[in-house]
Amino acid sequence: MTLVGPSGPWQSVARSVGLTAPDGTVAATIFAEMSALAVRTGAINLGQGFPDVDGPDSVKEAAVAAIRAGRNQYAPGDGIPELREAVAAHQQRRYGMTLDPATEVLVSTGATEGIAASILALVSPGDEVITLEPFYDVHAACVALAGATQVTAPLVPRDGAFRLDVAALRAAASPRTRMIILNTPHNPTGAVLTRAELEAIAAVARERDAIVVTDEVYEHLVFDDVAHLPIATLPGMRERTLTVSSSGKTFSFTGWKIGWVCGPADLITAVRTVKQFLTFTSGAPFQPAIAGVLGDDDVPRALAASLAGRRDLVCDGLTAAGFDVAVPAGTYFVTADASSLGFDDGVDLCRRLPELAGVVAVPVSAFCTPGSPTWESLRSWVRFTFVKERATLEEGMRRLSGLRARR
Ligand code: GLN
Secondary structure, three states, X not given: OOOXXXXXXXXHHHHHOOOEOOOOOEOOOHHHXXXXXXXXXXXXXXXXXXXXXXXXXXXXXHHHHHHHOOOOOOOOOOOOHHHHHHXXXXXXXXXXXXXXXXXXXXXXXXXXXXXXXXXXXXXXXXXXXXXXXOOOHHHHHHHHHOOOEEEEEEEEEEOOEEEEOHHHHHHHOOOOEEEEEXXXXXXXXXXXXXXXXXXXXXXXXXXXXXXXEEEOOOOOOEOOOOOXXXXXXXXXXXXXXXXXXXXXXXXXXXXXXXXXXXXXXXXXXHHHHHHOOOOOOOOOOHHHHHHHHOOOOHXXXXXXXXXXXXXXXXXXXXXXXXXXXEOOOEOOEEEXXXXXXXXXXXXXXXXXXXXXXXXXOEEHHXXXXXXXXXXXXXXXXXXXXXXXXXXXXXXXXXXXXXXXXXX
């Protein structure tokens, strides 16, 4: 399809994540479309994942104090030393990873810029990059921007939860595999990759001498007895892995855009070289505020405990409404199959959901390559966020309970 407008790499970006309309125009991201729909219709927004309660006041006050103290000019391109040290201490304390904060930690404008800079720095046209499928849209968009080819390894629903298809992952690898991008805990499915799944990915990476970029922004938000395991801690992986995370989800400040990338000095040098020409630097007064709270595991622990209860509320509500639910072990999200309710097309359902039930959700197919087998098999799936106050979720579930009757 020809896109209307000047030719350029933006067109492959649009195609990679299905933002092209039949008339050749280009749409905004599915998150933007669905949030606008919620505003327009007054529906409850369970689409875009952002908390409706901010993080701690003390952290806000620290940012205010930093502004008043004059931390308003460029921060160093690498990030302020206190934050790089806090990130290194966090990785050591939680995962036993030892990092040199001077050369192995880079602060970025949210995880998004860290992922973008990693891909643009290390992937060339003609390379193949393996992502999971469904995938977070940024992963596919940046692979397209780099002129590389995306190959996917599906996560498939099995016994009420999504698991990596390890055989498909192995089949996706080739001598041209330059990078593997993973995401755990996983948006949109809420899967937390198991040690066996991570070992399978690590084996492919070692065999193909591929770099791994791992998007771990929901690292603290895991439920029940599930543990998050960074792939960089597996044998032979430290030297080939860029671990990307951020403070947005952990401390409920998604708009502050304070993220980071950790990895061996040679990979970080490559990423820094590109990153300094993207934003150069951002968030000067927010960096000290996050540096001050990153040692506090109680805030994310309390959030995870409360989210686990809200996950249950939404899983129960969706099941009662007639959806087939895949129970998430982490993240902000639950995915559910609407085919049991007679809806085969998640995009169509999400566009009509405000009118049918006064609720907004996001179709899972938006996280798939348009037309791929995974896209096809997950067409009737939709994603709901549960990072909203309980009363809002209860009202959302009450509204959805009448959906079957309105089919
Ligand atoms: N991470 C958010 C989500 O998955 C979306 C962020 C965005 O709007 N790009 O809902």
